[in-house]
Amino acid sequence: QIEAMTLGQRVAVIEEGTVQQVAQPQELYRRPANVFVATFIGSPSMNVAQAEVVDDTLRFGAFTLPIPERLRPVVGTRSTVIAGLRPEAFSTAGSGVQVTVDAAAVENLGTESHVFFGVDAPPVGVATHRVVDDSGPAIVEGTSTVFIARLGPDSEVQPGSTLTLCVDAERLYLFDADTGVTLLA
Numbered sequence: 001q002i003e004a005m006t007l008g009q010r011v012a013v014i015e016e017g018t019v020q021q022v023a024q025p026q027e028l029y030r031r032p033a034n035v036f037v038a039t040f041i042g043s044p045s046m047n048v049a050q051a052e053v054v055d056d057t058l059r060f061g062a063f064t065l066p067i068p069e070r071l072r073p074v075v076g077t078r079s080t081v082i083a084g085l086r087p088e089a090f091s092t093a094g095s096g097v098q099v100t101v102d103a104a105a106v107e108n109l110g111t112e113s114h115v116f117f118g119v120d121a122p123p124v125g126v127a128t129h130r131v132v133d134d135s136g137p138a139i140v141e142g143t144s145t146v147f148i149a150r151l152g153p154d155s156e157v158q159p160g161s162t163l164t165l166c167v168d169a170e171r172l173y174l175f176d177a178d179t180g181v182t183l184l185a
Helices: 002-007 025-030 035-040 069-075
Strands: 011-015 018-023 047-054 057-060 063-066 080-085 097-108 113-119 145-151 162-167 173-176
Touching (some): 011 035, 018 035, 035 047, 035 080, 047 145, 057 080, 063 097, 097 145
Antiparallel strands (some): 047 057, 047 080, 057 063, 097 162, 113 145
């Protein structure tokens, strides 16, 4: 993936022999055609979970995010969607919706830290684009989905600590809950 994204002028993302999207590397990252491309491109990958649509908000786990005005028409009358947030949509300071999470694990990489935390929402199987039963080992015990936040090098988060994260809802990705296809034009 790194070589393709670095050297490629156009990159094809293929799942089980089927082309999912062909585009320039940044186009794949910024405008993935479906959940598979969204979670395949980027490291760490995009966080995805099934979300309930309630009025003008999305609810999944302890998260209640306002649906940005520009995205409301694409949600339409859907009752559920797959919500996606890249790890960099989280910060420890700034404007946005605040959520309190428990840091299950922290990878300190020098230039950044990856904070892993549980979200009590049904996980999304990228191969089928549907909610799945993930009975395998989990980094976060007792939760359904693991999210990753990419924080700056000055974050002092320790495993087991509770922290407040700001979520930039403008960086939200939305996918159809049945097909996994993007709802964004």
